[in-house]
Structures are given as C-alpha cells and as structure tokens.
Amino acid sequence: MIQRSYWEWDTWFRDTDIIIVGSGIVGLSAAIFLKTHVNNLRVTILENGVLPSGASTRNAGFACFGSVTELLDDLAQNSENEVFDLIQKRWRGLQNLRQLAGDTALKYEAHGSYEMFKPDENATFDECMAQINFLNKKIAPITGEKETFVLADEQIPTFAFSGISHLILNRSEGQLHTGQMMKTLLGIAREKGVQILNGIKVESITDSSTGVLIHTKNGWEIKAQKALVATNGFTRRLLPDLRVMPARNQVLITQTIENLPIKGCFHYDKGYVYFRNVGKRILLGGGRNRYQQQESTDQFGITQNIQDYLKKMLREHILPNQNVEIERWWSGILGIGERKSPIVRHISENIVVAARLGGMGVAIGTLTGEQGARLLL
Helix, strand or coil: CCCCCHHHHHHHHCCCCEEEECCCHHHHHHHHHHHHHCCCCCEEEEECCCCCCCCCCCCCCEECCCCHHHHHHHHHHCCHHHHHHHHHHHHHHHHHHHHHHCHHHHCCECCCEEEEECHHHHHHHHHHHHHHHHHHHHHHHHHCCCCCEEECHHHHHHHCCCCCCEEEEECCCEECCHHHHHHHHHHHHHHCCCEEEECCCEEEEEEECCEEEEEECCCCEEEECEEEECCHHHHHHHCCCCCCEEEEEEEEEECCCCCCCCCCEEEECCCCEEEEEECCEEEEEECHHHHHHHHCCCCCCCCHHHHHHHHHHHHHHHCCCCCCCEEEEEEEEEEECCCCCCEEEECCCCEEEEECCCCCHHHHHHHHHHHHHHHHC
16 A cells, blocks of 8 residues: 555645546536535545546446337336336436537537337337337426427438338437546536545545545545545446446447438437447447346446447448448446436435436436435535
8 A cells, every 4th residue: 555645635635525436428417416516515526537537438438318118118017107207307417418519519410310120020010109208298397398309210321220110219319428528527626625635545435523535446545524435337236225327338339331311310229339420430239238247247348249249239220231341349337227217315414325326327317416415415
C-alpha cells in the first residue's frame, strides 16, 4: 500500500461531504444536482476506470423509452400504472438530459425508431397492431404526441432490408452520441466544482455514527459524511444483497458504408437486438437473451456465439448482399432485475443507492441520479 501524503489528504480528501461511487450518467447527474442546489457541498466522485467503465460510454446511444413488444411484455408482467409510470420517468429523464446537456452537445437526432418483424412473426405483429391505439392513448399525455406508434411498412424498401415484413415507427424516440454525452456531463460536473478521481476501485463501504468510510483496493480509507452508490451493473460487488443483476451486451460497429440508406434506431426481438446508423456506419448490438446464462456477468468480453448471431443479422437482414467490414467490437455491463424500475433508496442512514436502470440508462439515468441526490440532502 502506498500511503497518502499529508498534501494529498489535505488537498483531495479532507472534509468531504459526499462521495459518489461511479461516474456514469447516474453518478454525474447526482453530483450536478447536489452542487446546483447546495453549491458549497464538497462532492467527490470515485471512478474505477480511466473513463466511466460500465455502460454509460458503452451503450448504443438510443434515446428511447420502449418498443411496442417491450411495452406489451411489461404489461403482461406488471400493472398498467407501473408500466406507464416507468414510461413517464424514462420520458422525463430524456427531457432532463437534453435540457441539461443540450441537443447540440449530445449530437441528438430525432429520426424516430422502428421495430422490425420477420414474416414468421406475423402473429406477434398482429398483436402489436391490435394494441397500438391503446398504447398511443396512454402515452399521448406523456409525450404530447397523439400517435406515438404508427405502421411504417412503406419504409422497408427505402432501408433496403431483406426478410423483414413489417415496421412500426415510434415518432418520439431519437439517438445521440454516447461519448459526447458523457464528455459534456463530465464538463458540467467539473465546472460546478465536483471533484472526479479516476483509477480508484472501491472495495467496501461502511456506515457509522461519524459518517461513511470507503475502503479502496490500494488500501486507502476515505471518509465522508454521506455516500451514493451509483455503479449499476456492478452494484452487487459493494451491496451483494441488492436485487441488481449484471447483464453483458456485446456491440459492433461497421466501417463507413457509402450511400447507406438506413437512418434512425431499430429494435428487434423485444428490444434484445438493436441497431442504428452512426453517420455512415451501422452500430448493432444485443442478443444476450439467446445466451442468458453466459451473458449474466459483470465481466467485459466478446464471445463467438454472439458475434456469429449479430453478423448473421447484419448480413442477412440489415445490409443484405453487401460485403461489410466490421471495424470494432466492445461490450458493456447493464444492471437489471426482476423489475425494470430503478432502485433508489437508503441502504443505511448515510448511504444511498441509485441503480438497476434496466438497459434504459440514457433515458432514466439523469432522473435516477437526481432522485438519489435528493435522499442525500
């Protein structure tokens, strides 16, 4: 263990009011909220990675709140109030994010999103179409759009898909640049005086009558009055009893494709598969539901079976009859559970957790961070 000098302790760790573990969307949003409302708070974020290392810089950049099949699946397992309350939170979170960071900085594009159906999924498609009026009526007060979901089969030839029989468009969704989003949030946090320390792995956190004690991998003990755990898919490393399960998503991006006809976000298989254009490239990810046990992990990595599945989807349906080169692969770690609503609550008197974003971190991350921050004030 390398002991901290007096200068290091006095400069970076003395009199810390609040420590936030994790510098993803939730952690940064919480810190920004705290400093906005109580400017003299001394807020420090501890981040394990050189960059935010979970899902915030590794997701697809979908500004979405749910496709038709996702929402119908949710309604089959939860009450209407729960489902539409969660949609409202996702929508509010997206608006909060756009207001906080600005559409220009986010590189936000309102191209909508589409759900795809193959010919052997006509029964599922028919069920979706039968419920569209119901969904539109319930969502209209949330988005302000009278018809959020509409049939868009006429777009199939435009996109040049193969083996796709139907498309349903969500007019209220969009896409953004994940890296620019996080760079902007990091900048806002630092401008407000939030201290962000990278490369510090937190191994445990304890509460006492005198405050919170953070134990790090390098043997340091860091004291603060209060703490927020905002580590989403890695939450059980610190809080093993919490109902947050890790889930790995693998993602690819192609090299530049001239005359790419595809623009917008696309969902398939209840949202487990997703793709979008990134300029003249295609980003494609998901498929974890096909190998659920394998992908229920908080370890980064790429596997051959997921690679084969996504490449087949790319070459048979999305960009058929094209010789497309894949530039890179990566993975991100989500936080999921038996329920899709985030967990935001006290773990003890001085420790709060804000986690389990259910794969919708872009949508609900800012709101979840603010909710966690409110519990610390």
